[in-house]
Every structure is written in C-alpha cells, then in structure tokens.
Amino acid sequence: MIDYKGYQNKKILVVGLAKSGVAASLLLHKLGAFVTVNDWKPLSENKDAQQLLDQGIKVICGSHPVELLDEGFELIVKNPGIPYSNPLIKGAIAKGMPVITEVELAYHISEAQLIGVTGTNGKTTTTTLIHEMITNDDKKSYVAGNIGTVACEVAQIANKGEAMVIELSSFQLMGIRQFAPSISIITNIYDAHLDYHSSKQEYVEAKAAITKNQSEEDMLIVNADQEELMSAVENTRATVIPFSTKKVLSEGISSDGEHIVMNGESVIALRDIVLPGRHNLENIMAAIGAAKTYGVSNESIRKVLGEFSGVKHRTQFVRELNDIKFYNDSKATNVLATQSALEAFKVPTVLLCGGLDRGNSFDELASSMSNVKSAIVFGETADKMSETAKSAGVENIIKVKDVEEAVAAASEVAISGDVVLLSPACASWDQYPTFEVRGDIFIDAVNKLK
Template sequence: MKKLIDFPYTNVLVLGLAKSGTAAANVLLANGKKVRVNDRNAVKEDEIVINLEALGAEVVVGEHPLEVLDKIEIVVKNPGIPYDNPIIVEAERRNIPIITEIEIAYSLVEGPIIGITGSNGKTTTTTLITEMLAQSNQPVKVAGNIGIVAIEAAQSLEKEESLVLELSSFQLQGIVKFRPKIAVLLNIFEAHLDYHKTMDNYVKAKCNIFKQQTADDYLVYNADDPVIVEAVKEATSKLVPFSTRRKVENGAWIDNTSIYFKDEKVIDRNEVVLVGSHNIENILAAIAAAKLDGATNEGIRNVLITFTGVKHRLQYINTINGRLFYNDSKATNILATQKALAAFTQPTILLAGGLDRGNEFTDLLPYLSHVKAMVLFGQTKEKLSALGKQAGIKTIEIAQNVEEAAKKAYAISDENDVILLSPSCASWDQYRTFEERGDMFIQAVHRLV
C-alpha cells in the first residue's frame, strides 16, 4: 500500500461509500488514519460496512447525524453528495476542509497526471489520450469518472506511468492541491445546475482543474469556446489551444484535408473513422495532450484509423435490414443530443426522454430537420412530444422504457434510417445509471435480429 504524501490529517470523515468512498476509507486506514464513515443508505449488515469495521473504521449508517463531525479534521465527500447536504453545511460552518477522493489520489501519485474535464466529450477524449499513449509505447493508466476509482489506479501506478483522469465538476469542486501536469478543458455550457445552483459555481468548479498549475504545466483548452477563452486568462500554466475553425499557434487544428499539431501534419481527415463533427474537437484535444506527454504520430494515427467510439457515446450497435442503430445513452443533456443529431444527415428516428430537471428542450429544434419520428419515454416524454409537434414531426410515439422504444422505432423505420438513442436527459427516473439504460437498449436491439 502506497503512503500518502503531504496529508497532515489524523481524524477523517468519509461521507458516502460507493466505490470512491470505500476506496478512500481503505487507503486512509492503511495509512494509519482514524476514519469515521457515514452513509445514510447503507446498513450494518452490508459487506462493505463489515469489512471497514474489521479494518478499524467507525461506521455510522442509516442517517446523517451532525455528531459525525465531532473531532473531525477533514471530510472526504462522495462527489455525488451536494453541498447543501446538512453534514456539508455544518462542516463548512465549522471551517472543516471538504475534499473529494481525487485529492487523496493526488497524494499517492509521483508521476505525471493528465486531467480531462468539460461538459461533454470527457470519456471519448480520455479514452483517446490513453490509447494514443499506449500505441506510442508510453506507460499509462486511466481512471477517474470513467469507471475506475482514481485511488485504486494510483495504488498500482509506477513512477514512470502517466495517469489519465476523467474529472467531473463534482470531483473538481472538492480539490485543494490537485495539480495535473496537463489539464484539458474541452467545453463549458449550462449543466448540473441542480447541483451547483449557479452557472458561475459550475464554471469555477470546472476551472479548478488548472488553478494549482504553474508555468511548468500545460493547459489544453478549446479556443472556440468563449467561456473557456475568458476563464483561461487566469491560468499561469502554458496555454495550448485547439480549434476547429482556424490555425492556432502551439496547438492542434484542422483544415479541409488534414489534422495538425502546431505546424506538423498528424493525419489525413479522411482516415479518421470516428463519426460526428463534435468528435473533431475531442480528437484535437486528445492529440494535443498526447503529444505533450510523448505520443508519436504513428501511435496517434493507429488509434484514429480504428477507434469508433466509447460505449454509450454514439456507439454503433448493429445494422438490421438496413437500419443503423446507435447507442448514445451518455447524452444526458441537450448539447450532447444536439451533437449526436448533427452527426447524421440521413432520416433519423430519435429515442429520447428521462429525468425531468426542469429543462425546456427548444434548443433541440434546429437539429430536428432530418428527424422523421420520435419515440419518447420517461418523465420528460410529454415535453419532448410537444417539441416534436412544434418541429412538425408527424410520427411521435410513447414507450414505457428504452426496450419498448427500440421495438417501436424498428417497427416504424425504413431501410437506411438511423435509429438513435440520445435521451437528452439523465436516467435516474427509470434506470440507476446511463450505462444501465444503454445496456438495456443494446440488448433490445440484439433481440430484434
């Protein structure tokens, strides 16, 4: 077990278990810390609880009593727990620092960290960077919001290995010293305001990714995003822009035929197999970050001529009787669905709906011109139905879930249609995660064969 570096606290509260909380508690206990764990949804009989108590943790379950903060020096918060949680509010009142597991992972890492954040495209870009480095024979591990807890990856990380981290705003709001060697800021638009309350809070959380960087570090940023262009004026790191609109100095850019890093051609555009104009931004960001960490043009090209996307993000599933099925379950907001729709020109049947966060969907209107039908589900089905009628879409059907939506879409489709699951909403009204929702869709598609 690696030892924590520069973590001067003895009495620690881990608030919320799940994967990150459990991993944090285990590391803290192994480093001799006095750990108290509080999880409202857990019970004493849970295997996780039993194991942590056997290791010496004090575990409080079933409620959030304010007494769990007594004698505590720092709180390690599960990223999903909002800052208006009573324990967090009281911790702030007592001036107790609040961090997320990412901060502890940073205390375990000796080598370079590449951190990626943005409202959209994080998983694709994170995966591209990791594969580009691996194909260039550079030692690398990937973790963070991509499914592998950062602390767990840090435990087995060799000193010469790079750690590529996908980072959410929830994770980044809880950092203090975290400093990636290379930070990547893809885009920022209105999202997660139910958590962050204001757009300003959301932007600040995202920009935490570069706040601790110095002139020895790099910030890869979207030079086409006005919010980001304004925000990076405060950065002290070396700025490395990427742009789909113009040539940029010291960064990644594109013209009608090729993709470049600085003045060097990396690959022809027609060799790239990943669909969607939005993915060009992800590719440029990935090239810039990977090149800064030692990737070769050959390694980058090997990835781009074969990489068709990550699971649940515009993932091609199958072609059945000429109908092309795509799973974009990770599209949990309007912008993601805009980009998914923009990736296609042929007639499309859109499957959408999910948790109602109070959003209106009128920003989708300009992207519905080639949508011939909609199959809708979840809490937002009526809102989206009204939108479809406003767009003049004649065929609008309601389904109970994505499984039924897949069947209904196939029944009303014609040869050469795209059948696209791109919900534009979170999944929590019907499914535990967007992954579960996407898996249900994939299974339903395979049953159509």
C-alpha cells in the first residue's frame, strides 16, 4: 500500500455505508482525513455505523440532511448505489464539491498493477477469467470491485509486481477523477440502468470513463463490433486492442473459424474451450487480450479455458436430474443477458423469468425464445413476461409467486432432454436483496428435487 498523503487533514464526507462506505471510511481515517459518515439507516439499526463510531469516526444517521454541506467538506465519497439525483449529492455538485467513489481511493494507494473491466454484460466472467489466467501462470492476482471485496480494501494488501483485477460498474466510474488502470476492458454496451442514468448517452460516457485518464503506455481492450462503443472511446490516449466475434482482424483478437487469434498468433482452438455460448466468446477474447498483455503464456490461457465452465449465477450448471439439466443465470438482470443465455442452448428450454419492473419492455426477448417450450413467470414483471412469451408463440405459460414455486413448476413440465434455465431478464429487488440471493434460492430448490 502506498502511503498516500493526498487525503491527510482533509475534511471528507462519506455518504452511504454498506461494504464500500465502511471500507472507504476506515481507509480515509487511516490516511489521516477528518471523516464524517452519513447514512440513511438509524444508528440503532446500523451496525456498520456503530463500528465506525467505535473507531472514533463521526457518524450522522437517519437521513441525508442537505445542511451537512454547510460544514465545509473538501471531498464527498459516495456509495455507488446512491444516485446523483439525491438532494445531498446534487447540493454538493452545485457547490463545486468533488464527488468520487471508493475506486478512486484504491487507485491512489495501490502498488499493484490495475486491470479494470467494465461493460453491460460479461464483466464477472471476464474478470474471473483474467484472474484465473494470471494465477495459473504462477503470478499473484486479486479480484476486487463488484465481483467481491471492495477495491480500496484489496489495494491495501496487493503488492508491487502483483495484479488487481477490478470489476467496475457505471455507477463507480461516474465517480472517478484520476483513476487509470494500466489495462482496461469494455466488453460491450447495451441499454441498462436507465433508471439510474439520466440517458443512454450518460450511461455510455460512464462506461467509457474507464479509459479517460489512461496514457499512451496503457492498453484499452474494446469490442470492435459495436460502432457506438468505438465512437465513445475514439479520443482515448491508450493503445487500443480491438476484439471481434464477427470479423477477422489482422491486428487485435478474433477467430479464424477454428482458433482464437491475437495479432496473427493462434492462442487456442475453439474446440478446446469449455465455456458455452457465443456471448462468452466476447468475454474470452477480452480476457485473452488482457492476459497476454499482462504477460501470461498461451499454455496457461489454454489450461484455464479448457477447464473453466462459468461463474456462479452466470449460466451456471447446477444439476442433472432425470436427464434434465438445470442452469442458474440469476445474474441476467437485463434482456440482452437472457437473450444470450437462451441462444446458448439448442434444446427445448423451460425459462424461469421475471423480477423488478423498471418500466421497460421485453419485446426484444421474444426473438430469442424459439426453443422455449414453457415460460414460468414471477415477480413484478410476471404479466409483461407472459405477454412476451405469448407473442413468441410459447403455449405453456405458468405464473407463480417466486423462484421456489418456479422450480417446483419447472420440475412438473420438463422432460428428458430439456433444459431448465433461471434467467430472469430483471433485477431481483422486488423480492430478493440481490441476484446472488435469488440464485442461491434457485440452487437450493433444485438440489431438493427428487
């Protein structure tokens, strides 16, 4: 950890706790800042705030009072989940106070080489693959960000000569000022989180921010099949390494139909890759680009791709029962992710879908439902999902209360040779606190089937 002096004796307000807020508060306190923490949950119900109070950190709980801004803070560190429309955050910006997220802190103290991964879909798979490839090459690597431990916590233990692979959301990237990974990856860009961002343009700009501070010595690995994305990063100073699943590239990463090739060099035969689905080819190419740029051998890359079958909650194989295969794709929180999952299977599929209603349509999902024999719908979007399934010609549509009931219903309609796929196309927050909880409930219910 670098003994960074930039926050010493500065008056800093941390808004919002949870894992990132606690980690940021403790780090800033260690770095000599005068920290005040503000969280909406009352102190009596707030174990995180009580922990910080015990450390001598000032805590204000129960609401986000705008009057706090009159105390002359020099910096705001915002929990990524708090929108910029929050009156306290809006007020800070209006007063010209810088508002950052904790990944900025991680950047300032990190001795390790930072590899940043963002995009609408595929972040977790790509991040995991890069980490596994580096580790398999007998090099030390840590994963951080959305995939696990808070980045500014990991940065305190990752040393020089090691890698820190960070999964980054648009929420986090909107709050960076100097953050600059030496290798950055943008897997793809599609409509998502428009309930948080004011527009699609703001969302795209937030993703593209991963490269805004990179220099000529840094690398940007980016999806060349998306014109909108390529346009968004056209002013980058980083060296661009494009990848494509649709065309052969003389420079960059693509496929010649039999192998994945980088800059003319065959890295791995397609037949040797275990991870299913065309959408995962994007993730694999991005990971190969990052790993080879970092100095990982082809042998280590091939070993990982020959064994890696997916991450938890992302088209995760759970069990085979009576010749029926069950897959957990709870991380599919948007239409595109569910389309990708459906297109990975060529057999009759029982689709379990539904969740938080963000007001969007699911019409685009219909084109990918040709193999869906039954749709089992739940959550706030159950009726919308039913209409989409009907428009796709799905004859058997069952409405249930939740994921557990959906598994029971699926076990009744699935027959030998079918796939049962939980791929909700929605966030989980109408019924479950996270997509992980939703996926774990699915796994538990499937494993109880007899």
